[in-house]
Amino acid sequence: xxxxxxxxxxxxxxxxxxxxxxxxxxxxxxxxxxxxxxxxxxxxxxxxxxxxxxxxxxxxxxxxxxxxxxxxxxxxxxxxxxxxxxxxxxxxxxxxxxxxxxxxxxxxxxxxxx
Amino acid sequence: xxxxxxxxxxxxxxxxxxxxxxxxxxxxxxxxxxxxxxxxxxxxxxxxxxxxxxxxxxxxxxxxxxxxxxxxxxxxxxxxxxxxxxxxxxxxxxxxxxxxxxxxxxxxxx
Numbered sequence: 093x094x095x096x097x098x099x100x101x102x103x104x105x106x107x108x109x110x111x112x113x114x115x116x117x118x119x120x121x122x123x124x125x126x127x128x129x130x131x132x133x134x135x136x137x138x139x140x141x142x143x144x145x146x147x148x149x150x151x152x153x154x155x156x157x158x159x160x161x162x163x164x165x166x167x168x169x170x171x172x173x174x175x176x177x178x179x180x181x182x183x184x185x186x187x188x189x190x191x192x193x194x195x196x197x198x199x200x201x202x203x204x205x206x
Numbered sequence: 207x208x209x210x211x212x213x214x215x216x217x218x219x220x221x222x223x224x225x226x227x228x229x230x231x232x233x234x235x236x237x238x239x240x241x242x243x244x245x246x247x248x249x250x251x252x253x254x255x256x257x258x259x260x261x262x263x264x265x266x267x268x269x270x271x272x273x274x275x276x277x278x279x280x281x282x283x284x285x286x287x288x289x290x291x292x293x294x295x296x297x298x299x300x301x302x303x304x305x306x307x308x309x310x311x312x313x314x315x316x
Contacts, residue, residue, distance in 0.1 A: 096249075098249070124302055126302075126303075126304075128306075135293075135306040135307060135308055135309065136250070136306040137306075138303060138304070138305065138306075141302075141303065183247070185249045185250075186249075187249070187250075187304075189302050194240065194252050194255055195252065195302065195304060196252055197242075197249035197250045197251070197252075198249050199248050199249045200247070200248065200249045202247070
């Protein structure tokens, strides 16, 4: 089946640091990638949708200058959390979709800001 | 977006069938019905999806009501590894956005 790899799986860093998370589709070309955030005991919240080669579309309330998304190739999207603060600590999950395939999700990145 | 309603939790016994219900009374003609499941500290896993007809795959079956206002995910023989939160989600036609609700927490008893 389709595989989506997300890296790193866990990151702990100091407040003010910028953190980059990678999302790769390993065995298919992902024309569209999605980024979600999930707080403890809550459901996934869509942050943004990105299509290869174009600017990401952000959901209402998500700061585009805070969460930078790049989708430069059909197999890679990155999410950079700029100047991260403790309130940005969360579980970040990407998903990828290509052709007629359903969305497939990565295993998530646990971000902890001290 | 059309909404779905699922029970907060369900319990089943190992090796017995499980029927997970989902109501979506405001579904439109081009909405697909998707099911995903999520284990703790993992990303969601695709289970199955359909539009009008019932669907079967190696993981589960999806039974869709004739009026499409409800559907049921069927796990034919539950195992302990099936314990997870199950999400029933509608997506509009070619709009691939998935809006996750609270889902159903399935507990499987040995």
